[in-house]
Amino acid sequence: MTTPGSAAGEPVVDSALAADHGLTGEEFGGLCELLGRSPTWTELGIASALYSEHCSYKSSKIHLRRFPTRSRRVVHGPGENAGVVDIGHGWVAAFKMESHNHPSFIEPYQGAATGVGGILRDVFTMGARPIACLDSLRFGEIEGERGARMRHLVDGVVRGIGDYGNCVGIPTVGGETGFHPSYNGNILVNAFALGVCREDGIFTATASGAGNPILYAGSRTGRDGIHGATMASEAFDAESEAKRPTVQVGDPFTEKVLLEASLEAMRSGVVLGVQDMGAAGLTSSCFEMAARGGAGVELDLDLVPLREASLTPYEIMLSESQERMVFVTRRGQEEAVTRILSRWGLEASKIGRVTDSGRARLTFRGRTVADMPVEPLVDGPPVYDRPAAPPADLRERQRVVDCDTPEDPLRALRDLLGTPELGDKTWIHRQYDSTVRSNTIVGPGSDAAVLRLKGTPSALALTSDVNPSYCWLEPRMGGRQAVAEAVRNLATVGAEPVGMTNCLNFGSPENPGIAWQLRECIEGMAEA
Numbered sequence: 001m002t003t004p005g006s007a008a009g010e011p012v013v014d015s016a017l018a019a020d021h022g023l024t025g026e027e028f029g030g031l032c033e034l035l036g037r038s039p040t041w042t043e044l045g046i047a048s049a050l051y052s053e054h055c056s057y058k059s060s061k062i063h064l065r066r067f068p069t070r071s072r073r074v075v076h077g078p079g080e081n082a083g084v085v086d087i088g089h090g091w092v093a094a095f096k097m098e099s100h101n102h103p104s105f106i107e108p109y110q111g112a113a114t115g116v117g118g119i120l121r122d123v124f125t126m127g128a129r130p131i132a133c134l135d136s137l138r139f140g141e142i143e144g145e146r147g148a149r150m151r152h153l154v155d156g157v158v159r160g161i162g163d164y165g166n167c168v169g170i171p172t173v174g175g176e177t178g179f180h181p182s183y184n185g186n187i188l189v190n191a192f193a194l195g196v197c198r199e200d201g202i203f204t205a206t207a208s209g210a211g212n213p214i215l216y217a218g219s220r221t222g223r224d225g226i227h228g229a230t231m232a233s234e235a236f237d238a239e240s241e242a243k244r245p246t247v248q249v250g251d252p253f254t255e256k257v258l259l260e261a262s263l264e265a266m267r268s269g270v271v272l273g274v275q276d277m278g279a280a281g282l283t284s285s286c287f288e289m290a291a292r293g294g295a296g297v298e299l300d301l302d303l304v305p306l307r308e309a310s311l312t313p314y315e316i317m318l319s320e321s322q323e324r325m326v327f328v329t330r331r332g333q334e335e336a337v338t339r340i341l342s343r344w345g346l347e348a349s350k351i352g353r354v355t356d357s358g359r360a361r362l363t364f365r366g367r368t369v370a371d372m373p374v375e376p377l378v379d380g381p382p383v384y385d386r387p388a389a390p391p392a393d394l395r396e397r398q399r400v401v402d403c404d405t406p407e408d409p410l411r412a413l414r415d416l417l418g419t420p421e422l423g424d425k426t427w428i429h430r431q432y433d434s435t436v437r438s439n440t441i442v443g444p445g446s447d448a449a450v451l452r453l454k455g456t457p458s459a460l461a462l463t464s465d466v467n468p469s470y471c472w473l474e475p476r477m478g479g480r481q482a483v484a485e486a487v488r489n490l491a492t493v494g495a496e497p498v499g500m501t502n503c504l505n506f507g508s509p510e511n512p513g514i515a516w517q518l519r520e521c522i523e524g525m526a527e528a
Contacts, residue, residue: 004040004042004367004370004371010041010312011041013038013039013041013044017044018044018048022048022051023051026382030382031047041314042312042314042369042370043370043372046317046318046377049279049284049318050280050283050284050378050381051381052280054279054280055280056381058384059386059509060522062383062385063518063519063522064522066526067525067526071498073085073086073087073498074499075092076126076202076204080126080204080205081276082094082095082125082193082195084128084202085499086498087196087453088456088458089457089458090199091196091198091199091456092196092197092198092202093128093196093499094194094197094202095123095192095195095501096123096192096193097190097191097192097502097503098115098118098191099191099505100112100114100115100191101188101189101505102186103115104156105153105186105187107156107247108155108157108160108187109163110247110249111156111160111189112156112158112160112161112164113160114164114247114248114322115161115189115191116165116191116193117164117168117322117323118278120133120255120259121255121259121276121278121323122193122278123193123194123195124195124259125203125205125262125274125275125325126197127201127202127203127263128195128196128202129196130194131194131195131451132170133165133172133192134172134191134192134194134462134463134464135172135190135464136175136177136190136192136464136503137175137187137188137190138179138180138183138468139153139154139178139179139187140181140182140183140185146184157189158431159431161432162431162433164252165252165433167253167255168255168256169256169433169437170193170437171434171435171436172429172433173443173444173451173462174429174443174444174445174446174448174449174462174463174464175444175464178421178468179420180468180469182468190505192503194462203271205273205274205288205289206273207289207292207293207295207328208272208294209293209295209328209330209331210354210355210356211353212272212353213334213352213354214297214299214327214351214354215326215328215329216303216325216326217258217261217262217325217327217346217348217349218254218258218277219254219321220321221281221304221307221311221316221319221321222308222311222321223315224320224322225247225248225320225321226318226319248322249322250322250323251322254323255322257344257345258344261344261346262325264340264344265327268336268337270330270337271327271329271337272328273289273293273327274325274326274327274328275289275326276324277320277324277325277326280320281317282299282317285326286352287360287374288378290360291374291379295354295374296354296356296359296361297352297355297361298360298362299351299352299361299362299363300351301351301362302363304316304349304351305349307321313364313369313370316364317362358373358374358375359374386509386512387512387515388518388519389516390513390516391516397472398473398474426445429445439451447463447488447493448461448489448493448495449461449462450493459495460495461490461494463490465482465485465486465489466482467482467485470482475517475518475521476520476524478521478524479522479523479526479527479528482528483500483528486500504518504521504522506521
């Protein structure tokens with residue numbers, strides 16, 4: 001084993017630099033103990049991404065375990081890129097929902113667009129063809145002094161969702177949009193994708209088999225999105241606008257050919273594992289695949305296709321440039337995958353191999369820049385049971401306010417229906433193509449969307465719903481209500497609920513009041 005060293009010009013890693021990367025003193029000390037030395041600059045970047053809330057769930061994992069995740073329908077529960085449920089007739093559905101809040105607040109168009117792109121890759125990485133998207137959006141005040149900025153955010157987010165989905169050819173068939181002053185400081189942009197495949201066509205993100213090659217496919221690596229995972233784990237402040245370079249830039253046309261090429265490669269029989277480069281980029285994809293397979297990896301970063309030759313190993317490992325995938329293929333079969341990708345006009349490069357060492361060894365320009373154990377970094381970050389207590393103003397929130405009966409109830413109703421929160425949302429979803437692929441039976445504007453499952457007598461229904469005010473006033477009841485309302489939405493179109501995913505948007509769990517809200521809301525959802 002070669003001890004990694006720092007290159008000229010790289011900063012000396014100490015506790016202060018680790019703190020700038022979001023690591024506590026205890027976490028940095030544990031990392032040094034794990035390595036038996038101080039980490040290199042590249043290793044610090046890798047560890048900070050894997051230890052972030054966004055990647056490790058270190059403050060929520062203890063509560064998320066409360067969710068029921070098994071049933072006769074569940075094929076894959078939490079732990080893969082997307083959940084998978086059996087929908088009968090030899091078919092399965094893969095689906096997932098995730099947020100892209102911070103990027104969308106900084107750069108609304110690209111933030112929302114790449115949110116759609118990322119969730120689509122999570123689905124087709126499972127071997128499923130995406131057939132529908134939903135969105136769940138929350139904005140602040142669009143009138144008054146703050147209105148201009150918020151209208152800019154609304155416009156950018158809606159166009160980003162519409163343009164990306166429309167260009168890839170995946171219909172956005174439903175969702176929800178709300179407005180409230182509490183979102184003036186940070187909007188919420190949640191994207192959901194659903195795909196289907198045959199039950200024997202599921203793929204998992206696993207690297208196994210010593211000597212099997214690791215292929216990089218798709219767009220070249222640039223500087224966009226660096227520190228995106230750690231940014232998504234931070235609170236926002238007045239200086240958040242300076243974080244614009246951490247927002248990814250998407251290309252839906254590359255995503256479309258990447259989707260088709262990936263599905264064809266997976267059908268070829270020589271692909272063993274596949275993972276998209278989402279949050280933390282090459283770091284999360286390679287480390288997580290190796291951890292799932294109980295393996296190690298060796299990567300030659302000189303072989304990673306770059307947009308700029310000046311990128312450092314630190315930047316290469318943390319870049320979140322979009323439309324990129326990692327494939328693990330059978331030894332000696334990498335050319336078959338390369339030919340498929342090339343036929344679709346995509347660049348493919350062999351960047352490393354799977355090992356049985358349990359370590360990730362990274363080289364760059366003839367030197368070792370990182371040599372780290374995989375499993376402890378992926379599955380071993382600390383799990384925190386944060387102090388939790390009801391917010392000090394909870395009683396004030398729940399105080400009943402006397403309201404006078406309006407003299408003109410009809411006018412009061414009209415006033416309510418004229419607000420952004422309760423008003424007609426057609427102006428939003430008419431910007432989305434909801435009928436492409438010809439599966440849509442019931443589209444936007446209904447309680448639930450309905451899609452035909454071609455070749456079968458069945459259809460799929462899907463919905464997204466929550467009342468944030470309920471969660472703010474009484475989070476456990478709000479969690480229960482979110483589940484109940486979603487189930488009722490499905491019942492209105494005659495559907496039987498068979499699977500559910502969540503996308504929880506909360507503030508910092510280091511705030512006891514927020515930790516309490518998170519815990520209570522999860523408890524309520526789990527009970528329901």
